[in-house]
Amino acid sequence: MKLKPPPNPDPDQPDLSSIYSFLQSSQMNNDSTKKRRRKTTDDGDAGGPPGKQGKMKDLKGIITTLSLLEQQEKQERVSNDDTSFAEEKQSRTTKTKAMLDYYSDLQGYYSEVEESESVKRKRSRNAASVAAAAAAAGDVSESKGAKGGNGSGSGQHRRLWVKDRSKAWWDECNQPDFPEEEFKKAFRMGKATFDLICDELNSAIAKEDTTLRNAIPVRQRVAVCLWRLATGDPLRLVSKRFGLGISTCHKLVLEVCSAIRTVLMPKYLKWPEDGVLRKLKDEFESISGIPNVVGSMYTTHIPIIAPKISVAAYFNKRHTERNQKTSYSITVQGVVNPKGVFTDVCIGWPGSMPDDQVLEKSALHQRAGNGLLKGVWIVGSSGYPLLDWVLVPYTQQHLTWTQHAFNEKIGEIQNVSKDAFARLKGRWSCLQKRTEVKLQDLPVVLGACCVLHNICELMNEEIEPELRIELVDDEMVPEVALRSQSSMKARDAIAHNLLHHGLAGTSFL
DSSP: OOOOOOOOSOTTSOOOHHHHHHHHHHHHHHHHHHHHHHHHHHHTOOOOOTTHHHHHHHHHHHHHHHHHHHHHHHHHHHHHHHHHHHHHHHHHHHHHHHHHHHHHHHHHHHHHHHHHHHHHHHHHHHHHHHHHHHHHHHHHHHHHHSTTOOOHHHHHHHHHHSOOOOOHHHHHHTSTTSOHHHHHHHHSSOHHHHHHHHHHHHHHHOOOOOSSOOOOOHHHHHHHHHHHHHHOOOHHHHHHHHTOOHHHHHHHHHHHHHHIIIIIHHHHSOOOOHHHHHHHHHHHHHHHSOTTEEEEEEEEEEEEOOOSSOHHHHBOHHHHHHHTSOOEEEEEEEEEOTTSOEEEEEEEEETTSOHHHHHHHSHHHHHHHTTTTTTOEEEOOTTSOBOSSEEOOOOSSSOOHHHHHHHHHHHHHHHHHHHHHHHHHHHSGGGGSOOSSOTTTHHHHHHHHHHHHHHHHHTTOOOOGGGOOOOOOOOOOOSSOBOOHHHHHHHHHHHHHHHHTTSSOGGGO
C-alpha cells in the first residue's frame, strides 16, 4: 500500500515529502520484516529480528522533525503577537497625546474668554461709578444753587439705584390730617402710641443717608413692622403697600422686632418689684377672694410651617385631631397681671410638649426654685401641676360643694390670662396663621408682639370688636398633678374659707 503525500499549501513551510517517504519505507521494511520473521520461525532460527533497529531510528527521526516544526510555529506566533502589541501601544500613545493637546488648547481658549469678560465687567463698573459720582456732584451743586430744590440730577441718581415704586398709601397715612380711626385700624394703635414707639426706637433703628440712596425713615420702618404683625399679610403685599422691595420689608420686620426686644422689653415686660406685687395681690383678691395671687398663667400655641429638622417635636397632635389637618406649633407661656399686661413670657418650646413640661423649662420655674416666689401664688389651669407656688383647680371626677366653689373662683383668675392672650392674637393677626418667618427668628417676633401688646394695654388702646377671637387650646392633666402636700392643704383651706365666708358657691344657690 502506497501513501501519496498531500500538496504543500504553504511554500514557506518545510516540505513534508521526506516524512511520507520515511513512512512508506518504514511500511515496506515492516512487511519484509514480518515475512522474514515467519520464514525464520519456520526454519527454527532463534536470532533477533534484523529490521527492528532501523524502524526505531525512523520513528525517532519523525518525532524529531515534528517537534522542530511545532517549535518553529510557536516562535513565529510569538513574534507576530509582539509586533501587534507594539503597534497597538504606539497607537494609544498617539491618541492620548492628541487628546491632551486638544484639552490644553480648549482650556487656554476659555481662560482668554474669562479674562476678556472680567475686563468688560470692570470697565462697566468703572463707568457706572463715574456716572453715579457725576450725578451726585450735579445734585450737590444744584442743592447749593437752590435750597430745597429737587433737580433733574437727583431724579436720575435715584432711578439709577432704586426701582420706582408707589408710596402713595404710606404718604397718605403719614400725613398729620390722616383720620385717627383709619390709622388705628391699620396699625392697631393710635398716633400717640405710634409716635411713642418711634421715639423709643429712634436711636436703635435710624440709618443715615448715603451717596447712593436715601435712608428709609424711622416712622416708615416701624410702620412696615406693625403692618406686617397686625395683618399677617405676605411680604409681597407689604412690599406693594409701602413701595419697598420684598427683601427690604423682611429685613425691616426683623430689625424692628429685634430692637423692640432689646430696647423696649426690659422696660415694658418685666417681673414686678415687691411694692408692685402687694398691689397685685390686692387687685386679684378683689376679683376672686383668693389671697396672695400675683399672676395668672396660660400657655397657647402658635402655628408654624413644618420645620426641616425635629419635625416630630413640633407636631401638635391635639390640634391635628381636632382640626383634621396636620398641625405644627411652638408654645408661648405667659403670666399677666389683673390688667392683662404680661409680666413674664417663655417662648419657643416645641408644640408637642405639654404645659407642665414647658413650665419646668421656663425661667419662671428657675426663679421659683431660687425662692423668689415664696409665699405667693400664680394661678394656672388644670394643665399645670399643683406646686408650692402654682395654684390649680381640682381635677378629680367627683367634687364636693367646696371644691366646686373653689374652681368657680379660680376660673375668674384664669380668664384674666386667657382674655389677655385672646387680645394678643386678635391684635396681631400674624400669630393666628403660619408665618413666613424662619423658626430661629420666630421667638424674636413673638417677643416683640408681647411687648407691643403691653404698650397698647398700658396706653389703654381698645381692640376692635371684629378683631376679638376665642382661644382654643387643649389642656392635658399632668401625669403627676399633685406634687406638694403642703399646697394641697393650703388649697383646701382656701376653698373652705371661700365657701364659709360667702365668697364662693353663690352660683349653686
